[in-house]
Structures are given as C-alpha cells and as structure tokens.
Amino acid sequence: MKYVLDQEKIRPDLVRTIERLSGEDVRQCYQCGKCSAGCPIAADMDLPPNQVMRMLQLGLTDEALDSRTIWLCASCETCTTRCPREVDLAAVMDALRHEALRQGRKSPIRQIPFFNRTFLRLIKKYGRVFEMELIGRFNVGTLHFFKDVTKAPRLFFRGRLKLWPSFKGRKTARPAFQAVKNAQRHEPAEPPAADESAGNPTP
Amino acid sequence: MKYAYYPGCSLHATAVDYDESTQAVAKALGVELIEVPDWSCCGSTPAHCTDELLAAALPAQNLLAAKAVADQVVVCCSACFSRFKFAQKHIEEKDDLRAQLSETMPIDEIEGMQVRHLIDVLVRDVGLEKIEQAKQCDPQLKVVCYYGCLLTRPPKVTEWDDPEDPQMMDDLLRAAGMETIDWPFKTECCGATFALTRTDIVLRLTAEILQMAREVGADCISVACPLCHANLDMRQDDIRKKFGVECDIPIFYFTQLLGLALGLEKRDLGIGRALVNCDELLTAKGLA
Numbered sequence: 001m002k003y004v005l006d007q008e009k010i011r012p013d014l015v016r017t018i019e020r021l022s023g024e025d026v027r028q029c030y031q032c033g034k035c036s037a038g039c040p041i042a043a044d045m046d047l048p049p050n051q052v053m054r055m056l057q058l059g060l061t062d063e064a065l066d067s068r069t070i071w072l073c074a075s076c077e078t079c080t081t082r083c084p085r086e087v088d089l090a091a092v093m094d095a096l097r098h099e100a101l102r103q104g105r106k107s108p109i110r111q112i113p114f115f116n117r118t119f120l121r122l123i124k125k126y127g128r129v130f131e132m133e134l135i136g137r138f139n140v141g142t143l144h145f146f147k148d149v150t151k152a153p154r155l156f157f158r159g160r161l162k163l164w165p166s167f168k169g170r171k172t173a174r175p176a177f178q179a180v181k182n183a184q185r186h187e188p189a190e191p192p193a194a195d196e197s198a199g200n201p202t203p
Numbered sequence: 204m205k206y207a208y209y210p211g212c213s214l215h216a217t218a219v220d221y222d223e224s225t226q227a228v229a230k231a232l233g234v235e236l237i238e239v240p241d242w243s244c245c246g247s248t249p250a251h252c253t254d255e256l257l258a259a260a261l262p263a264q265n266l267l268a269a270k271a272v273a274d275q276v277v278v279c280c281s282a283c284f285s286r287f288k289f290a291q292k293h294i295e296e297k298d299d300l301r302a303q304l305s306e307t308m309p310i311d312e313i314e315g316m317q318v319r320h321l322i323d324v325l326v327r328d329v330g331l332e333k334i335e336q337a338k339q340c341d342p343q344l345k346v347v348c349y350y351g352c353l354l355t356r357p358p359k360v361t362e363w364d365d366p367e368d369p370q371m372m373d374d375l376l377r378a379a380g381m382e383t384i385d386w387p388f389k390t391e392c393c394g395a396t397f398a399l400t401r402t403d404i405v406l407r408l409t410a411e412i413l414q415m416a417r418e419v420g421a422d423c424i425s426v427a428c429p430l431c432h433a434n435l436d437m438r439q440d441d442i443r444k445k446f447g448v449e450c451d452i453p454i455f456y457f458t459q460l461l462g463l464a465l466g467l468e469k470r471d472l473g474i475g476r477a478l479v480n481c482d483e484l485l486t487a488k489g490l491a
C-alpha cells in the first residue's frame with residue numbers, strides 16, 4: 001500500500017487531539033512492531049497497530065480514523081502490556097474510536113458501532129443488558145435474522161436465557177447517562193457520541 | 204470476611220452457573236458476599252469504545268452503590284473487573300473527567316474503595332492453606348487455566364501477578380488438589396467482544412485455544428470470565444463444522460472445579476448448564 005504525504009492531508013491539530021484524549025505522545029513509538037507481532041487481530045486489520053502509530057506520527061489522521069483497525073481492535077491490551085516504549089496503544093485505539101464517532105465518520109465495519117449503540121441504548125433503558133433483545137435487535141439491524149438462533153433453545157433449557165428484562169439497575173445507571181448528556185450540552189457544536197442517525201449498519 | 208458482591212449482567216443470565224458456583228464456594232469458605240443493591244451494567248466494551256465519560260461513570264455509580272455494603276467489592280467477570288479498575292484509574296488521574304462526573308454524582312466518595320477479583324480474594328485473603336484444609340477430595344483432573352486478556356492486562360491497572368505467565372488460578376486449583384498443566388495459551392485472546400459482530404474472528408482464535416488445550420493433554424479448561432466461557436463452550440460445534448478439527452473439551456469456571464474439590468453438589472455449582480457435556484469426564488474421574 002502506498003501512502004502520499006500531502007500538505008493538505010497532514011493534520012497536526014488532530015494528532016494533538018488524539019494525544020490529549022489518550023494521554024499518549026505518539027513520538028514515543030520507535031516502530032519496533034512488537035505491538036503488531038502480538039496483536040491477535042492483526043491478520044484481519046488493514047493497518048497493523050504499529051502502522052496506526054506511524055500514520056499519527058506523520059500526521060495522516062484520516063488513514064487512522066477511517067481504518068478498519070480501530071474497530072477491529074478487541075481492546076485485549078496485549079500491545080499496551082508489551083510495548084518497550086510504554087505506549088498505551090489500546091488507549092490510542094480508544095481515542096481514535098471516540099474521535100471518529102465525534103466527527104460522525106462512517107465506520108468501515110458498521111456492525112461494530114451499531115452493536116455498541118444498541119447495547120448502550122438497552123442499558124439506558126433497563127439498567128442491565130437484556131441479551132434476548134440485544135441479539136434480536138442486532139440480527140434485525142444487520143439483516144442476519146437467524147444468526148445463532150439454534151443456540152437459544154439449548155441455552156433456555158439450561159436456565160441460561162432470560163425471557164424478561166430486569167429494571168433493577170436503572171436508577172443506578174441514570175446519573176451516569178445524565179453526566180454524558182451534561183457534557184454534550186457543554187459542547188453543543190459537536191454531534192452526540194452515540195448518534196442514532198448514523199445510518200443502516202448492514203455490513 | 205465481608206465483601207460487596209457485583210455479579211454483573213452475564214452472571215444473572217448466560218453465566219448463571221458462575222454466579223451459583225461463586226456463591227456456593229464463598230459460603231463453604233466463610234466468605235460473606237453481599238450483592239450490591241440495584242447494581243447496573245458496567246458498560247463493558249461498548250461504553251469504553253464509545254465514550255470515556257460513560258465508561259467511567261457506570262462503574263463509579265456501582266462503586267457508590269457498593270459502598271453502602273462494604274469498602275471492598277468482589278467482581279467475578281474479568282471484563283467487569285477490568286472496567287472497574289480502569290474507571291478508578293481514570294477518575295484518579297483525570298481532573299476534567301472527575302469534574303464532569305461530580306456534576307451528577309458524589310464522585311469523591313468512591314475514594315478508597317477496593318475492587319477485587321474473586322481469585323485474588325481466595326488466594327490472598329482466604330489463603331491457599333485454608334483451601335488445602337477445606338478440600339474433601341483430590342479431583343484427579345488435569346486442568347489448563349485460561350486467564351484470557353482482561354484479568355491480567357495491563358498489569359498497571361489490574362495489579363495481577365504476571366501478565367505473560369500468571370499463576371494465581373493455577374495456585375488455587377493446585378491447592379484444591381488438581382494438576383494444572385503449564386501451557387502457552389494462558390493469556391491469549393478469545394475475541395470475546397466480537398462474539399456477535401465478527402464471529403469469524405472468534406472462531407479462529409477460539410479454535411487455536413481449544414486445540415492447544417487438547418494437545419497438552421488437558422481434561423478440561425478452567426476460566427474466570429463469562430465471555431471466555433461463552434466463546435470456548437458455545438462455539439465448539441461451529442469450529443468443528445468450519446475447520447473440521449476435533450476440539451471438544453469441557454469448559455468449567457474455576458469456582459466449579461474448586462466446588463468439586465470442596466465436596467459441594469454439582470447442582471449447587473451449576474455444573475450441567477454448559478453446552479459441552481462433562482458427565483463422561485466427571486464419571487471417569489469418580490466425581491459424578
């Protein structure tokens with residue numbers, strides 16, 4: 001893959017944003033590649049983790065923010081644990097996801113942010129995860145209606161599938177969602193992080 | 204020994220066997236677990252992938268709820284454990300985050316709260332000697348301990364023994380009379396969070412773990428996380444179909460194995476709720 005260093009594409013301001021959000025200095029990375037060597041998902045990524053760091057060092061933030069990598073990262077913390085320069089790469093991945101969402105960028109793997117939005121909407125509604133509804137909504141949203149349905153009866157007969165949600169945690173979760181709402185009010189110019197209008201998640 | 208107990212969403216649903224075995228083992232060892240009143244979800248991966256504030260706020264609210272019970276909270280799910288530990292760290296280190304949270308919750312009150320994984324409590328507070336004394340039999344099981352990602356990594360957050368070759372679960376099961384086999388996949392990733400969204404990745408990673416466990420001659424895998432359990436236990440059929448490899452091996456929560464050694468009833472430990480049948484193994488080892 002060839003990348004072009006074009007004046008217009010270089011965004012030091014966005015690199016600073018990622019550094020502020022993650023608390024990391026991208027220049028710390030010396031490109032040894034240890035992160036990518038240990039990453040369990042590297043084979044499925046378009047940019048291996050060390051190249052995400054390289055893009056940021058070069059100021060090519062679009063390459064990082066629009067990569068499949070940031071959505072495929074499983075937050076397994078292997079890279080962070082092993083980096084000889086103590087770069088918290090998992091935190092950089094989190095920061096890139098947050099910034100991509102804030103800018104309203106479309107994820108190249110849409111079912112992943114769609115799953116996250118659906119999950120968080122259910123917690124807001126019930127306080128706890130209600131797996132039946134989560135799986136149902138995810139399958140409908142991604143048009144995979146029958147994914148894993150054969151597992152449901154087997155789980156049910158083993159007493160592992162709940163048919164009704166619990167509302168018990170709602171009161172506890174409420175101030176958490178309120179804090180997010182308040183913070184968004186302070187930054188009115190920016191789209192909300194969990195924007196529901198982000199489009200059809202069909203992969 | 205009294206602790207607040209945060210089960211988390213999975214332990215009240217697909218991982219009810221983890222909850223049952225945790226309660227049974229804690230009772231047998233004199234550990235008092237009091238459920239956090241009206242606990243909510245910790246936000247899990249979707250929260251920290253979406254919004255840093257929410258990812259800190261949900262655990263913070265649960266720590267506040269737990270404080271009413273005790274100042275140490277026991278968490279069994281590795282993913283919840285990780286979210287709680289991360290939230291504490293971020294709240295401590297980031298002034299702006301703390302300021303935003305303080306608008307809707309008395310955030311300073313969570314200072315001094317301790318988040319503990321059950322393994323840590325059993326090894327460090329109860330002690331291996333007491334477990335050795337309490338065991339009723341030596342289950343002749345060859346076990347591989349699978350720690351997964353979030354229990355041990357990153358060590359600065361989890362404060363676990365060793366991120367590459369952790370020992371605490373092994374120590375625990377050895378004290379309970381089992382043989383634990385050294386193996387290279389203790390802390391590999393199972394792809395947990397992608398169970399629904401990218402099942403293909405989960406199948407690939409899980410297949411390798413299951414095959415390695417069989418290769419080193421283990422009878423079963425011991426886990427400490429409901430997501431690891433779900434991937435390792437529920438995907439064996441799919442793996443056989445997709446890759447055509449033999450990968451069947453029973454998966455237990457470490458609490459279930461500990462319970463067997465303590466002479467507890469299989470029913471009380473939720474044994475039999477997993478999809479992979481373990482009757483044959485337990486009968487062969489005289490544990491049925």
Ligand code: SF4
Nearest residue numbers: 029030032033035083
């Ligand atoms: S391990 Fe650290 S220093 Fe090495 S390439 Fe990755 S981020 Fe850079």
Ligand code: SF4
Nearest residue numbers: 039073074076077079
């Ligand atoms: S945290 Fe993400 S980038 Fe780092 S090793 Fe794990 S999956 Fe790869």
